[in-house]
Amino acid sequence: MEPPYVLGCSSCHEKAPGEGSYSRCADCGGFLEYTFDPEYLKGVQFKGPLTFWRYAPVMPRVEKAVSLGEGGTPYWKAERLGEHLGLKNLHLKDETRNPTSSFKDRSAALMMSDAVGKGFDSVVCATNGNHGASLAAYSAKEDVSCRILVPADLDLGKLAQMIASDAHVEEAGDGIDVAIEKARKIADETGAYQATTELNPLSMEAIKTISYELVEQSGVPDWVAIAMGSGVTIHSLWKGFTELEEAGKIDSKPRLIGVQAEGCAPIADAFNKHIEEPISLESGDTVATAIRVTKPMFGAAALRALEESDGLSVTVSDSAMIDYGKEIARHEGIFAEPASAASVAFIPELLEAGVIDGSDTVVSIITSSGLKTNDIIRSLNLRRKSPGLGIRLATKERILRRIATKKTYGYALWKELGKAMTLGAVYQHLSDLESRGLVASSAEGKRRYHELTEKGRKVLDALEDLQSLM
Numbered sequence: 304m305e306p307p308y309v310l311g312c313s314s315c316h317e318k319a320p321g322e323g324s325y326s327r328c329a330d331c332g333g334f335l336e337y338t339f340d341p342e343y344l345k346g347v348q349f350k351g352p353l354t355f356w357r358y359a360p361v362m363p364r365v366e367k368a369v370s371l372g373e374g375g376t377p378y379w380k381a382e383r384l385g386e387h388l389g390l391k392n393l394h395l396k397d398e399t400r401n402p403t404s405s406f407k408d409r410s411a412a413l414m415m416s417d418a419v420g421k422g423f424d425s426v427v428c429a430t431n432g433n434h435g436a437s438l439a440a441y442s443a444k445e446d447v448s449c450r451i452l453v454p455a456d457l458d459l460g461k462l463a464q465m466i467a468s469d470a471h472v473e474e475a476g477d478g479i480d481v482a483i484e485k486a487r488k489i490a491d492e493t494g495a496y497q498a499t500t501e502l503n504p505l506s507m508e509a510i511k512t513i514s515y516e517l518v519e520q521s522g523v524p525d526w527v528a529i530a531m532g533s534g535v536t537i538h539s540l541w542k543g544f545t546e547l548e549e550a551g552k553i554d555s556k557p558r559l560i561g562v563q564a565e566g567c568a569p570i571a572d573a574f575n576k577h578i579e580e581p582i583s584l585e586s587g588d589t590v591a592t593a594i595r596v597t598k599p600m601f602g603a604a605a606l607r608a609l610e611e612s613d614g615l616s617v618t619v620s621d622s623a624m625i626d627y628g629k630e631i632a633r634h635e636g637i638f639a640e641p642a643s644a645a646s647v648a649f650i651p652e653l654l655e656a657g658v659i660d661g662s663d664t665v666v667s668i669i670t671s672s673g674l675k676t677n678d679i680i681r682s683l684n685l686r687r688k689s690p691g692l693g694i695r696l697a698t699k700e701r702i703l704r705r706i707a708t709k710k711t712y713g714y715a716l717w718k719e720l721g722k723a724m725t726l727g728a729v730y731q732h733l734s735d736l737e738s739r740g741l742v743a744s745s746a747e748g749k750r751r752y753h754e755l756t757e758k759g760r761k762v763l764d765a766l767e768d769l770q771s772l773m
């Protein structure tokens with residue numbers, strides 16, 4: 304029997320040549336997407352408990368469901384937070400309750416099921432954090448080798464999750480775009496399964512199940528608020544609501560509120576200027592790494608979803624995200640990351656402006672846990688001050704170890720490190736290390752030689768002690 308769905312290009316509608324090595328449309332570069340036969344949708348019945356796999360009939364078929372217990376997340380009426388904000392019917396969909404504490408477990412579960420069913424033994428993905436953390440966990444369960452490309456600035460907790468599940472993590476550039484391009488090449492060259500959210504259309508099929516769950520848990524709210532990075536999440540939610548309407552399961556759809564960070568708002572800015580394409584940025588400035596996307600691949604799709612839903616797009620400041628992260632935890636006991644808190648932080652302003660009414664039903668999607676992020680931990684004024692810890696530290700540690708074995712100079716170090724960074728970056732690291740008193744330098748002839756100080760030795764010993772505990 305033919306499956307009730309086809310995979311094709313979202314822009315030129317050219318049918319995709321085959322499944323498995325997911326990428327972009329070969330003709331126009333648009334993203335690939337599954338579409339379901341509306342007649343089929345009308346006959347669909349969901350059976351079994353409220354979990355992610357309850358919605359298997361509206362996802363592309365997989366031979367075996369790989370599961371860590373994803374989906375079926377709680378839906379709460381936020382009584383105390385609602386009262387605090389002056390919004391009687393505020394609800395939270397708590398996606399932090401997924402296995403690795405983010406909504407990306409839905410996509411990782413579906414992709415891993417697809418990969419294993421098709422016989423792949425390795426996967427690759429580019430990620431801003433949550434998706435990689437999730438994919439690493441599902442790969443571990445299936446004994447699949449997992450390669451993850453990340454931008455330089457990554458939340459420490461997400462990196463820890465990847466490393467704990469034995470994924471191979473590589474730094475690729477400053478933004479997610481470079482990492483995505485690299486992941487595309489790696490899948491082509493090595494035959495690894497492409498598990499990048501922006502390239503694999505199963506991500507949309509998985510994330511749309513949040514809408515299916517919401518409707519079963521609550522019916523159709525007036526508003527659904529979600530943070531936007533690449534735009535794929537809001538597009539997927541809208542796809543879910545649209546299918547539900549086509550299937551005759553709902554009579555109306557909610558209005559969407561797409562929230563972005565003030566310092567990185569290519570979609571919100573375009574929406575509010577009535578432009579159909581996102582306004583790409585050279586750099587993004589926000590603590591919310593999960594939504595720091597300067598050239599959103601699904602920006603146009605997100606704009607369409609906002610438009611079709613008669614929705615809104617707003618921006619919030621980093622300090623508002625951090626403050627509302629605290630308010631959500633303080634009033635509802637849910638610890639959200641800044642990007643997730645953004646889906647609540649905009650409420651006072653829209654209430655004040657009369658755009659939303661105090662009696663409207665608003666559902667905010669809390670996509671991921673605050674336990675993973677550097678920023679919230681820092682904002683709680685703990686005495687720990689470790690912003691750049693992680694990958695950057697790993698480079699400095701490698702340089703220190705080199706210098707510990709012998710006195711050396713910048714150019715030689717650069718070669719020994721495999722020229723993996725610019726020569727300028729090596730000099731910068733050396734200068735940082737010297738200003739902290741960890742290395743000392745002296746001129747000999749034309750060269751400046753660096754050697755380890757007593758303090759540098761102690762730091763290396765301490766790092767070894769720590770690593771022996773891991």
Ligand SMILES: [Zn+2]
Pocket residue numbers: 312313314315316317328329330331332333
């Ligand atoms: Zn196309």
